[in-house]
Amino acid sequence: MSIKVLVVDDSALIREVLTRMLSRDGDIDVVGTATDPIDAREKIKALNPDVVTLDIEMPNMNGLDFLDRLMRLRPTPVVMVSTLTKKGASETLLALELGAVDFVAKPSAEYEGGIEAFGAGLRDKIRAAARSDVRGRASRIEAPKVAIKTAAAPAGALIAIGASTGGVEAIRAVLVDMPLDCPPIVIAQHMPAGFTARFAARLDELCAITVVEAQDRMPLLPGHAYVARGGLHLRVERSSGQLKCRLSEDGLESGHRPSVDVLFESVAKVVGPMAVGAILTGMGRDGARGLKLMRDAGAYTLGQNQASALVYGMPRVAFEEGAVVEQAPIEAIAGRLAHALVKLKTAA
Structure with a gap:
């Protein structure tokens, strides 16, 4: 069974690049693309993807707001597609706190190893996301914690x-x-x-x-x-x-x-x-x-x-x-x- 992916990004170029990179090995099927979270919401319902790739800055609804709603209402493995900026790093970490499985930096001419290395890394992360337990994480009840007052460690530990x-x-x-x-x-x-x-x-x-x-x-x-x-x-x-x-x-x-x-x-x-x-x-x-x-x-x-x-x-x-x-x-x-x-x- 191939992994069904929905690509969500307002950039037509990024949607095309991600679709081409993900389809390379044959075990990942891009079942659809969406231009914004409103479009994505309807396509998630219709296509039931295994994994969603999600941009942060998009029209109509911020990607973080959409991610928050998605993880509460319909937990789905999400891989963020992020910009290599200080603001992008902060937003990406917030996305991981909200429940995204992983992230990739948007492909560029400066990407170490080139576009092929980017594609291989992206496919690996999609495969890992498909195997991840986001639904279990959303429903998991943590065991009560015991306060650790001291580590009592010897010198040199x-x-x-x-x-x-x-x-x-x-x-x-x-x-x-x-x-x-x-x-x-x-x-x-x-x-x-x-x-x-x-x-x-x-x-x-x-x-x-x-x-x-x-x-x-x-x-x-x-x-x-x-x-x-x-x-x-x-x-x-x-x-x-x-x-x-x-x-x-x-x-x-x-x-x-x-x-x-x-x-x-x-x-x-x-x-x-x-x-x-x-x-x-x-x-x-x-x-x-x-x-x-x-x-x-x-x-x-x-x-x-x-x-x-x-x-x-x-x-x-x-x-x-x-x-x-x-x-x-x-x-x-x-x-x-x-x-x-x-x-x-x-x-x-």
Whole structure:
């Protein structure tokens, strides 16, 4: 069965480009296009698409307003088509908070790897969106949370988190529960350049801890989280007795830059048994190898469980390859990490 897609954009050129790119491999069928949310509403009813691509700035109704209504009234996997601007990044992150599965930056002549790379990435995201559980997410009742008053971490401890599709909301769910005395947190989220600074700023607004976009040689401090910069790998190094961020632009790893595998592998080598790690929602297998190295080095490792993951891809591979000690729902992961840190301190 092919994946039925409705393309919603007021630009005839973008509608044509997206339709051509999506139809390339034969497993995705663009069943219709719409010029604005009013048109889209009627075509969603008539065509019942599996996935919708949605622009933000359109006539008659803002794409965000339409997305909000769609997710409340008829939850449907949505992939946003965004502009690479500061305003576009902010609106895209809001769209992900409202329930969009993922986003792509609008194709341009400057797109890294060219239009073919854009098309391949878009098709992969449509396939992941088609497998995502947006209806389950809309109806899911979260378990009551237990307040985490202290992380009680020993000196030298570190938390490492990796995610992809659905990770914006999953990472937020973990970080908002982390107390101010938590150890440094390093994060690899699959996201292009131009979006991670705003992502970190948005998390910083919502969380008690300080969240920043990682900079090269930035010291890792307690009560702080460091988001890998889009387009660069983030590693951890120990220099002059202090843990620091290291950024690099070397080749893609597991198909990504930043790569979760690259981050986790560095944590396994540098921090070893003083680390705790979590792999969250996402498509593909990035992170499984690195998390297995962390576990083999003595770190405590967690995977997000299938019931709470928007896309149970990366956590599934990590679980099947023996990289995780246990799986947990997203609302419990911060507590499990804190508990592991308590055990670390007791052992120390």
